[in-house]
Amino acid sequence: MPMINLKITKGESTAAQKAQVIEEMTEVLQRVMGKNPETTIVIIDEVETDNWGIGGQTVTQRRRQT
Amino acid sequence: MPMINLKITKGESTAAQKAQVIEEMTEVLQRVMGKNPETTIVIIDEVETDNWGIGGQTVTQRRRQT
Amino acid sequence: MPMINLKITKGESTAAQKAQVIEEMTEVLQRVMGKNPETTIVIIDEVETDNWGIGGQTVTQRRRQT
Amino acid sequence: MPMINLKITKGESTAAQKAQVIEEMTEVLQRVMGKNPETTIVIIDEVETDNWGIGGQTVTQRRRQT
Amino acid sequence: MPMINLKITKGESTAAQKAQVIEEMTEVLQRVMGKNPETTIVIIDEVETDNWGIGGQTVTQRRRQT
Amino acid sequence: MPMINLKITKGESTAAQKAQVIEEMTEVLQRVMGKNPETTIVIIDEVETDNWGIGGQTVTQRRRQT
Numbered sequence: 357m358p359m360i361n362l363k364i365t366k367g368e369s370t371a372a373q374k375a376q377v378i379e380e381m382t383e384v385l386q387r388v389m390g391k392n393p394e395t396t397i398v399i400i401d402e403v404e405t406d407n408w409g410i411g412g413q414t415v416t417q418r419r420r421q422t
Numbered sequence: 423m424p425m426i427n428l429k430i431t432k433g434e435s436t437a438a439q440k441a442q443v444i445e446e447m448t449e450v451l452q453r454v455m456g457k458n459p460e461t462t463i464v465i466i467d468e469v470e471t472d473n474w475g476i477g478g479q480t481v482t483q484r485r486r487q488t
Numbered sequence: 489m490p491m492i493n494l495k496i497t498k499g500e501s502t503a504a505q506k507a508q509v510i511e512e513m514t515e516v517l518q519r520v521m522g523k524n525p526e527t528t529i530v531i532i533d534e535v536e537t538d539n540w541g542i543g544g545q546t547v548t549q550r551r552r553q554t
Numbered sequence: 555m556p557m558i559n560l561k562i563t564k565g566e567s568t569a570a571q572k573a574q575v576i577e578e579m580t581e582v583l584q585r586v587m588g589k590n591p592e593t594t595i596v597i598i599d600e601v602e603t604d605n606w607g608i609g610g611q612t613v614t615q616r617r618r619q620t
Numbered sequence: 621m622p623m624i625n626l627k628i629t630k631g632e633s634t635a636a637q638k639a640q641v642i643e644e645m646t647e648v649l650q651r652v653m654g655k656n657p658e659t660t661i662v663i664i665d666e667v668e669t670d671n672w673g674i675g676g677q678t679v680t681q682r683r684r685q686t
Numbered sequence: 687m688p689m690i691n692l693k694i695t696k697g698e699s700t701a702a703q704k705a706q707v708i709e710e711m712t713e714v715l716q717r718v719m720g721k722n723p724e725t726t727i728v729i730i731d732e733v734e735t736d737n738w739g740i741g742g743q744t745v746t747q748r749r750r751q752t
Contacts, residue, residue: 358627358628359491359529360625361625361627362649363623363624363625364622364655369653371480371482373653374473375472375475375480377649377653378478379478379479380648381475381645382475382477383478384641384645384648385626388637388640389628389632389633391628393477394476395476397474397475398476399469399491401469403598403599406569407572407599407600408596408598409558409580409598410593410621410659412576412581412591414572414576415621416569417573424494424496425727426493426494427494428492428517430523431489437604439521440604440605441604441611441614442520443516443520443521444607446516447516448610451494454512455501455505459610460608461542461609462608464606464607465607465689466606467605468605474489481489495729503670506671506678507670507678507680510676511676511677513673514673514676526675528675529673529674530672530674531627531667531672531673532667533667535731538701539732540727540728541708542724542725542726543723544709544712545708546701546705546708548705555661555740557623557663558692559693560688560690560691561688561691562719563687567719571719574718575714575715575718575719578718582707582710582714583692583707586706587694587698593740595621595661606687635746638736638744639739639747642739643739643743646739646741647742660739660740662738662740663737663739664733664737665731665737666737
């Protein structure tokens with residue numbers, strides 16, 4: 357029944373990587389906290405770099421500088 | 423003033439269905455909890471089936487198996 | 489499999505009201521969108537009035553003025 | 555380390571406006587609460603007007619009426 | 621820079637279990653997606669069983685029945 | 687109508703600081719994006735340091751080390 361919401365920058369992870377993260381995070385909750393994997397939900401939000409800020413700048417701005 | 427965030431899989435609900443859910447959920451909060459409908463906000467996130475996991479698998483994987 | 493997150497001000501709704509809202513919102517998603525009620529999750533966050541702002545003021549401040 | 559999630563309607567703000575909001579909100583948390591800007595995260599979700607409800611109607615419906 | 625939000629029922633996990641979940645989920649994102657662990661944030665919300673619904677009932681109601 | 691959700695560590699900000707952040711963030715959205723302050727909602731979640739992870743450790747663990 358637990359619920360995981362993961363936010364990452366958009367377009368940088370493949371469907372296979374996302375599937376593996378979902379599988380492994382579900383396993384972590386089962387092994388460490390005894391949570392039922394059948395009702396564990398994982399939702400991945402992929403966010404545009406224009407819409408993600410860190411250190412007061414967007415990720416788009418940060419990458420341009422490097 | 424209450425705030426509802428609904429997450430569903432993407433592309434499976436029409437604009438009319440979404441409008442009806444917004445109308446009815448707002449009415450439920452008014453009738454049951456006395457919340458002012460004028461300031462009740464409902465935000466619907468539609469999530470790709472690659473980005474939604476349940477039972478340790480993505481919804482994409484689950485549907486392929488059936 | 490849908491997921492509803494409801495945010496309301498704290499301490500103003502009884503357990504019975506919360507249970508009724510959960511029941512009715514789950515029914516709305518089933519009837520309007522065909523969602524399976526068995527896997528519909530509803531999570532209610534109750535927020536202190538000091539931590540809820542509207543119109544640039546906390547709810548605590550607004551209520552003091554009335 | 556604080557985390558800000560901003561939800562606005564989609565396609566109504568430019569990249570420059572979003573960057574400025576990220577910069578200023580990060581500065582507000584630093585100045586008012588002493589939060590380290592280097593680890594302050596801001597995530598902006600842009601939501602379709604069909605998926606945003608207020609007053610029991612979608613924003614799409616509301617705008618059509620005006 | 622990724623952000624994980626985990627919602628679980630309240631008072632059923634120890635500080636040690638929560639710390640281990642944080643450590644392992646951060647490691648999963650690093651190994652599978654190449655995310656920098658130094659800027660990976662995990663926030664755990666613990667939710668009262670009166671405030672968590674599944675199958676149209678609160679977890680409190682469900683447990684009473686068993 | 688915009689919605690801001692701010693997550694900070696618990697018990698480190700006064701009611702006055704939270705009220706000021708709400709006021710200023712609402713003003714930023716009005717000035718930069720033209721958003722109506724009357725319908726701008728800000729919700730602050732205060733999170734226990736045991737429930738906040740960064741760099742694979744809880745904030746509780748990090749502070750103990752310093």
